[in-house]
Amino acid sequence: MVLKSVSDIWKIKWQRLCAGLLLTALLFPAYSFRAAAAAVWVAPEGEITAGAAIVMDADTETVLWGSNIYEQCYPASITKIMTGLLVLENCDQDEMVTITADSVYGLESGAVTAGLSVDDVVSVRDLLYATLLRSAADSSNALAIHVAGGIPEFAAMMTERARELGCTGTVFKNPSGLTDADHVTTVYDMALIGRACFNNPAFMEIEAAEEYKMGPTAKYPGGLTVSMGHKMVRSDTKYSDERVVGGKTGFISAAGNTLITMAESEGRRLVAVVMKDKNPQHYQDTKFLLDFGFDNFENTEVEDPVTRFDAAERLRTDKIAEGADCHILAAGPAIVTVPAGADPEDLTVSYDYNMTEFAPELAVARMIFHYADVRNGSVYLLNDRESALELAGISEEDPEDPKKAQGIHISRRTALTAAVILGAVLALLAVWFAHRLSVHSEEARRQAFRERQRQRLKDMELSEEHFQEMVEARRHHRIPEEENGGDRDEIGTDGPDRADEAEGSE
Numbered sequence: 055m056v057l058k059s060v061s062d063i064w065k066i067k068w069q070r071l072c073a074g075l076l077l078t079a080l081l082f083p084a085y086s087f088r089a090a091a092a093a094v095w096v097a098p099e100g101e102i103t104a105g106a107a108i109v110m111d112a113d114t115e116t117v118l119w120g121s122n123i124y125e126q127c128y129p130a131s132i133t134k135i136m137t138g139l140l141v142l143e144n145c146d147q148d149e150m151v152t153i154t155a156d157s158v159y160g161l162e163s164g165a166v167t168a169g170l171s172v173d174d175v176v177s178v179r180d181l182l183y184a185t186l187l188r189s190a191a192d193s194s195n196a197l198a199i200h201v202a203g204g205i206p207e208f209a210a211m212m213t214e215r216a217r218e219l220g221c222t223g224t225v226f227k228n229p230s231g232l233t234d235a236d237h238v239t240t241v242y243d244m245a246l247i248g249r250a251c252f253n254n255p256a257f258m259e260i261e262a263a264e265e266y267k268m269g270p271t272a273k274y275p276g277g278l279t280v281s282m283g284h285k286m287v288r289s290d291t292k293y294s295d296e297r298v299v300g301g302k303t304g305f306i307s308a309a310g311n312t313l314i315t316m317a318e319s320e321g322r323r324l325v326a327v328v329m330k331d332k333n334p335q336h337y338q339d340t341k342f343l344l345d346f347g348f349d350n351f352e353n354t355e356v357e358d359p360v361t362r363f364d365a366a367e368r369l370r371t372d373k374i375a376e377g378a379d380c381h382i383l384a385a386g387p388a389i390v391t392v393p394a395g396a397d398p399e400d401l402t403v404s405y406d407y408n409m410t411e412f413a414p415e416l417a418v419a420r421m422i423f424h425y426a427d428v429r430n431g432s433v434y435l436l437n438d439r440e441s442a443l444e445l446a447g448i449s450e451e452d453p454e455d456p457k458k459a460q461g462i463h464i465s466r467r468t469a470l471t472a473a474v475i476l477g478a479v480l481a482l483l484a485v486w487f488a489h490r491l492s493v494h495s496e497e498a499r500r501q502a503f504r505e506r507q508r509q510r511l512k513d514m515e516l517s518e519e520h521f522q523e524m525v526e527a528r529r530h531h532r533i534p535e536e537e538n539g540g541d542r543d544e545i546g547t548d549g550p551d552r553a554d555e556a557e558g559s560e
Contacts, residue, residue, distance in 0.1 A: 093400035102339040105330025109343035112323035114431040116391035123242040130304030133231030147179035157196040169273040183266040188280035191230040198229040248325040261300030356388040390431035
């Protein structure tokens with residue numbers, strides 16, 4: 055290629071420089087992020103048949119893996135774990151319940167029952183075992199009426215309690231899970247409910263039983279023996295799993311097979327939920343989830359999270375705590391779930407300022423941990439010298455949406471990468487500004503020359519058209535002597551190149 059001027063050379067150099075800097079800006083972060091590739095969440099190898107599934111760490115509320123975890127499905131009888139939890143939270147197991155007609159009549163065809171009759175007097179304890187082990191619909195109805203005065207009222211309590219646990223896709227219409235088009239939940243919500251049950255010792259005592267003999271009733275004067283329906287809890291089935299310590303089965307035609315399972319191994323506790331599944335695949339899918347969760351993750355404690363993440367300064371910045379009155383400390387150990395062998399330096403945090411009635415006394419915030427963009431643990435932050443600030447209603451993230459998290463703490467590796475990108479961008483901007491200044495300078499010089507040229511022509515009483523004709527004639531060696539005369543030295547003092555500039559060529 056033939057270059058016409060110095061300007062052409064500058065353009066090509068500028069293009070090459072920009073391309074080089076841009077390539078550096080793009081490739082360097084790629085190498086940096088490649089170095090940070092350890093901060094990746096683990097995915098299972100294999101497939102399951104369930105339409106929706108999840109495995110959650112019960113201690114940190116970390117979703118280890120899931121599929122369609124927020125899709126609303128019919129839960130069928132795994133509903134009854136919510137019934138059992140709510141009953142245990144609202145009455146004593148020794149209380150006696152008189153069975154009414156609303157408990158035993160009007161049940162869906164094929165519903166499992168404990169053989170209760172109107173006017174039977176049965177303990178809450180017996181009804182709980184019948185509900186959670188045998189999956190009896192009449193006993194769950196009797197419990198609902200005893201606690202709330204009616205089935206619709208109890209269903210409303212169930213829905214509200216689910217909301218308190220963080221469930222956003224759950225609506226309960228009855229205590230048994232029998233068919234109702236509006237009775238829906240998600241595997242994520244059921245895992246949260248299962249986690250609450252796991253944390254209730256009375257609930258888990260019932261779940262540990264493979265069999266239980268109820269007291270006498272009209273139909274069973276010698277007492278009915280109820281058996282655990284979850285085959286992984288039992289010790290006498292081919293699906294028996296010594297890690298499994300509780301759970302609940304479910305089935306209605308509209309739901310397919312549903313299953314919730316609580317398991318414990320080497321100090322870690324998991325909750326697995328499958329819905330829209332088939333029999334016996336729901337047991338196989340659950341084992342797959344438990345194997346994945348126990349084999350690929352570990353729980354670890356974050357040492358001194360308040361200091362590590364400069365939480366006190368963050369709370370002061372966000373007007374949650376006042377300077378001199380502020381003394382921030384963690385409410386307990388900060389436990390997180392991470393992939394086995396993960397680098398703890400890759401943890402980031404966000405903050406939730408919406409303190410519910412279940413938060414510890416003096417709690418002003420909840421520090422939420424993240425690894426590879428997955429929420430993997432939390433700890434309440436206390437201010438043991440309370441601020442005068444009004445904290446109600448202040449929240450950085452929407453508590454109704456577990457997928458949102460704001461105010462994320464930036465790790466050192468990410469900050470370094472961002473600094474490199476910013477430096478490259480600033481370098482590009484500096485070169486661009488230098489180029490623009492050079493262009494403006496050249497334009498100013500050309501304009502000044504044109505002004506001088508026009509002034510000379512004016513002084514010589516020549517028009518620009520006439521001057522251009524003289525230039526063309528000179529180029530072709532045909533300037534008439536009489537036309538050129540003594541004007542050459544005045545107009546052409548810089549030679550032909552100056553005439554070219556007057557013409558405007560570049």
